[in-house]
Amino acid sequence: MSFVETECRNGAIWLWLSRPDRHNALIPALIFDLRTAIAEAADKDPVALVLSGRGSSFSTGGDLGGFLDHARSQIELRAYADLLVGGLHDAILDLLAFPAPVMAAVNGPVTGGSTGLMLATDLVAIAETAFIQPYYSQVGFGPDGGWTALLPDRIGTSRALAIQYRNTRISAGEAVELGLAAALGPVPDLPATIDSWVEDLGKGYAQTHQVTRQNVWDVSRREEVRRRLDQEKTRFLDLIGRQGTLEGMKDFTRKRA
Template sequence: MTTTVQGFVLIENRDDVVWVWLSRPDRHNSLIPELISDLKNALMDAARQRPRALVVTAKGSSFSTGGDIAGFLDHRRTQQDLRDYAEELVDGLHGVILDLIDFPAPVLAALNGPVTGGSVGLMLAADLVAMAEHAFLQPYYSQVGFGPDGGWTALMPDRIGVSRTLEIQYRNERVNAAEAREIGLVSSVCPLSELEGQIGKWLDDLSGGSSRTHLATRRGVWDDARRETVRRRLDQEKDRFLELVALPETIEGMLEFTRRRA
């Protein structure tokens, strides 16, 4: 087993499986361009190794709380500065989601804590998802004034339906782990202490089958037409995000959001 630290990402090779951890725990693994860049590089390196599987998880008490609001506020000197920062972040995140979709092996996700904002896309691009029983999903976009990104409109409706997607967004609903399992967003819910064990069971299952068949199945699900639809929808999400991010009311929403959590 070898472990490598790559900026805000930790990579561990366990036999023929690559584990990738988001590692910005002091900020709840909130997303900034540097973390996204580190994650993209880690996925590229992992893909070149042709592993049996990829596991994405995180250090600390949260999986990820989405885009770091402080990062946006640090770039609010002008509307263009803020839009440029937002475009770098959202473009990078959406690129990582597509990299996960294109990954040449099954992708597993272990959600060790809350998953909010655009980080949900890392979950939606995974094949099998295990979620700690205390964890939850929540959008928060309407509380700030952002347009949904990370697949909330590009991927989520295909998983749980249009009506349920809209309801969660409009109500800023917190979806607990049990409901996430019930509506098909995650494959398993377990205590945090058993999360890696659940991933291990799935890896054993994968070992019992043909890696070529697993890859053929993955490529059949994420065929060119479906991938292109997702890419186009992600681009539309980015455009809507950029339309809203630098508005005065959105900046005030960000400030109020940070005040409530101070």
Template sequence: MSVVETESRQGALWLWLNRPQRHNALVPELLADLRAAIAAALQEQPVALVLSGRGPSFSTGGDISGFLAHASSREELISYSDGLVTELHEALLDLLAFPAPVLAAVNGPVTGGSTGLMLVADMVAMSDQAFVQPYYSEVGFGPDGGWTALLPERIGTAKALQVQYLNERLAADVALELGLVADVCARAELEPRVDTWIDGIARRFRQTHQATRQNIWDDQRRSLVRRRLEQEKSRFLELVAQPETFEGMQNFTRKRA
């Protein structure tokens, strides 16, 4: 079974993260499937691309068990981490370059690097039971997925720093107030709400949507994001192999268990 499912609806393509038993936590297989699904969607030319998650969570970021399983040596852990973060960041850049509107239906918690999938979406609908939270300072990781590359532009530098320093949980209503999401609704209403957006998009000129998105996410702006994501990855790799980070991962896993 693919860990990313594709569904065609109303001329739009929905990409479903599909590791519900692990809260759609990120592993190389999921990110490879996601990038393949995005590439295939380019050929379909949908009126919109929608990201969502199966199960109780949208995605809880990098799967800590994956890091621990590759921690038998410093070199192995760095190699695994490099591959994972590279694939995540390339997926984000793929989405920024996508010609059609990119939407997100955030069905549950979104934490760590998975938050980037929200940050690159043009319009986000969030369940009223969902939240956003970094968790990096609880483990010892460097932030990835756009927490420093994209978030300050969205909510301001001071607020972006505060959220990460204090590991603040942003409930759905707070995310709405900060402009991270466009709408908040009950989970049962999430898909119909996004379907309404898609209907509105489909009734208007596709060429205008494409021009608008390409003007906003032009080569220069995406190049800046790429450079800042590379900086995130570099800092992540510096920290992930530190002894205190390994201890942080173990402690975090024990608390979750």
């Protein structure tokens, strides 16, 4: 069973993160399925690519249970973290290189590294009840998924740092004000909002939309993002093996339980 479901809708391809029992928390198998689905979608020349999540969350970032399951030794834990974070970063780069406009229907909370999947999209419709939050400082992780590689360019360095230092929760309305989302509304209305954007795209030349995106996310810019994501991963791996981080994961898991 795939952790990513594919749906063709009005010329767009929707990719649904489908691990709702775990709030679509990221594990290597989900990332593998996502990258496979992105590659298959690119071959079909859609009007747009749309990301969303099944259940009540878009994604709550890396599954702490997965990290703890591989914490029998530092070597095993680092290898697992390398696989997960490296795969997530590759998925973000896949989205940035996608040949058509990329959108997101953010149906619920977006936390941790999964925020990078949203940051790699062009247009976001967010549910009124959704929020964005880092949580890194509550666990002891280094930021991944573009929190330092992409977010400062979107909302400004000082604001991005303050959000992460204070573990600030960004509400859906604040996400629109910051330019992280273009529209908000009830969860049932998100598909219609995306459909209207896809319809607008269909009124213009697809070749123009493709070139516009390629100009913005050209090779040199994507390579700079890759470099900064690699830096995030290196520092994530540096911290994941520390005893304090292991205790932070266990403590955070107990509190959430």
